Amino acid sequence: MPNPSPAAPRILIVDDEPSARSALSLLLREEGYEVQCAADGYKALGRTDEWRPDIVLTDVKMPALGGIELLARLRERLPEVAVVVMSGFGSVEGAVEAMQLGADDYLAKPLNFEQVLLTLQRIVAGRAVASGVQEARATAGAASVEATADLVGHSRAHRDLVALAGQVAEAPISLLITGERGAGKQHIARLIHQLSGRPGRLVRVGCSTADEATLTDELFGAEGRVLAAHRGTLLLADVDALPAALQARLLGLLQDRCVTRLGGARLEINVRIIATTSSDLAEAVARGRFRADLADRLQVVSLRVPSLRERRDDIALLANHFVQCHARKLGKSVAGCAERVLQILFGLDWPGNVRQLDQCIERAVILARGREIEPRDLPREYTAAVLDQRNAPVIPGASLWDIERYAILQTLEHTGGSTSKAARILGISARKIQYRLNEYGRAKPSCPPARPPASPVADDGRRRRVDA
Numbered sequence: 001m002p003n004p005s006p007a008a009p010r011i012l013i014v015d016d017e018p019s020a021r022s023a024l025s026l027l028l029r030e031e032g033y034e035v036q037c038a039a040d041g042y043k044a045l046g047r048t049d050e051w052r053p054d055i056v057l058t059d060v061k062m063p064a065l066g067g068i069e070l071l072a073r074l075r076e077r078l079p080e081v082a083v084v085v086m087s088g089f090g091s092v093e094g095a096v097e098a099m100q101l102g103a104d105d106y107l108a109k110p111l112n113f114e115q116v117l118l119t120l121q122r123i124v125a126g127r128a129v130a131s132g133v134q135e136a137r138a139t140a141g142a143a144s145v146e147a148t149a150d151l152v153g154h155s156r157a158h159r160d161l162v163a164l165a166g167q168v169a170e171a172p173i174s175l176l177i178t179g180e181r182g183a184g185k186q187h188i189a190r191l192i193h194q195l196s197g198r199p200g201r202l203v204r205v206g207c208s209t210a211d212e213a214t215l216t217d218e219l220f221g222a223e224g225r226v227l228a229a230h231r232g233t234l235l236l237a238d239v240d241a242l243p244a245a246l247q248a249r250l251l252g253l254l255q256d257r258c259v260t261r262l263g264g265a266r267l268e269i270n271v272r273i274i275a276t277t278s279s280d281l282a283e284a285v286a287r288g289r290f291r292a293d294l295a296d297r298l299q300v301v302s303l304r305v306p307s308l309r310e311r312r313d314d315i316a317l318l319a320n321h322f323v324q325c326h327a328r329k330l331g332k333s334v335a336g337c338a339e340r341v342l343q344i345l346f347g348l349d350w351p352g353n354v355r356q357l358d359q360c361i362e363r364a365v366i367l368a369r370g371r372e373i374e375p376r377d378l379p380r381e382y383t384a385a386v387l388d389q390r391n392a393p394v395i396p397g398a399s400l401w402d403i404e405r406y407a408i409l410q411t412l413e414h415t416g417g418s419t420s421k422a423a424r425i426l427g428i429s430a431r432k433i434q435y436r437l438n439e440y441g442r443a444k445p446s447c448p449p450a451r452p453p454a455s456p457v458a459d460d461g462r463r464r465r466v467d468a
Contacts, residue, residue, distance in 0.1 A: 009124050014062070015057075041058070041062060041067065044056065052078070055083075055120060056070075057084050057116075075102050083102070084104055084119060086111065152317050164303055173300040177189055178281075178305070181278045183308065183354060185237075198272060201228065201229060207246075220259060235276070236276070251293060253269065257270070319345055333371060344378060
């Protein structure tokens with residue numbers, strides 16, 4: 001009988017239809033889950049007093065306390081419990097309302113059991129990764145703080161990425177990690193290696209940092225990186241810049257699991273390849289700059305790291321994390337960011353992503369004169385960029401979309417980036433704010449977020465070509 005995890009996750013099924021409860025309970029028990037049932041929301045809350053579930057599967061339309069009301073109460077009482085809402089009534093409206101209130105996922109009735117299992121597996125994987133991260137942090141201590149910067153965040157885009165990394169970590173397959181420069185691709189590669197259980201090292205090679213002869217020797221020489229990564233992971237950063245001759249040799253390594261060293265010696269090698277790129281690999285293939293067969297081999301699974309614009313909810317967490325890191329490294333007593341600083345950071349567009357935010361905070365910690373970073377510690381052009389965006393939309397003349405956007409962003413600025421506080425002020429759900437922020441990141445409104453000057457390290461390849 002399958003077992004989703006060594007300690008079977010606990011699932012509470014809440015449905016007023018006895019046949020539905022019974023059928024779903026039987027199927028999930030056969031899959032190895034520990035299951036209990038309740039006929040309505042009140043009974044479910046009573047059950048959680050004695051038996052703490054990991055996941056609650058709840059119907060929407062029930063007598064007494066319905067699923068939406070149950071979701072709201074669970075978020076207050078048991079915020080760590082995952083909630084999946086099921087409904088056959090007004091599917092679109094039910095999904096929107098449930099997600100706005102903080103549901104982890106939504107399932108339409110009649111249930112597709114395969115979809116139920118996939119949803120539960122995704123949630124279980126995400127919880128397992130989060131648990132492993134907490135244990136790693138507790139045992140590793142301060143020395144590993146910088147290595148786990150990729151794990152800071154609570155946005156949906158970030159949590160989904162970390163969950164997927166956990167799912168693919170142990171699979172003996174090649175991976176391609178894509179995303180903008182500075183978004184954190186190398187951090188995710190490091191996380192995957194740490195979770196893979198491979199006994200060897202993670203060895204990084206920058207494919208855009210050297211000429212072909214130097215890179216050939218670095219990879220396949222007597223002391224080459226390929227051999228150094230035996231039983232471990234070889235990370236190829238900026239793989240799209242790999243010269244054609246080395247593309248052929250890398251393809252041979254992936255096909256034969258052997259390496260021919262300079263001089264002719266042929267050795268078997270056990271190495272996992274993780275490649276990263278900030279470019280469109282499909283376009284490079286179409287233009288003849290990259291081998292199609294190698295691209296297929298590399299991207300057995302592809303992971304996309306979201307830009308910082310797509311995970312604005314994480315800006316405050318990341319900023320305070322970087323403050324602690326740099327304050328410890330510099331021996332300063334800076335403890336965090338003033339609310340006004342968080343407002344400024346939230347209003348910026350961050351073309352250099354997490355790396356640019358890290359560099360901004362490092363500079364601010366160096367200049368800080370008190371316990372908190374103040375606006376005066378930020379680059380002047382950053383604060384000026386935000387001030388330039390303060391003009392309210394003109395009425396009449398502005399669209400409702402622009403007016404709503406202005407209200408949400410200004411309220412978030414007032415709350416220091418807290419979506420929960422902003423939601424209470426605006427009278428809408430935090431989930432709706434998160435949806436709108438994602439839309440603002442994709443659209444081109446009349447008053448876009450301020451764009452600070454690009455970080456020289458992030459954008460100037462001549463100074464340092466580091467792919468993160």
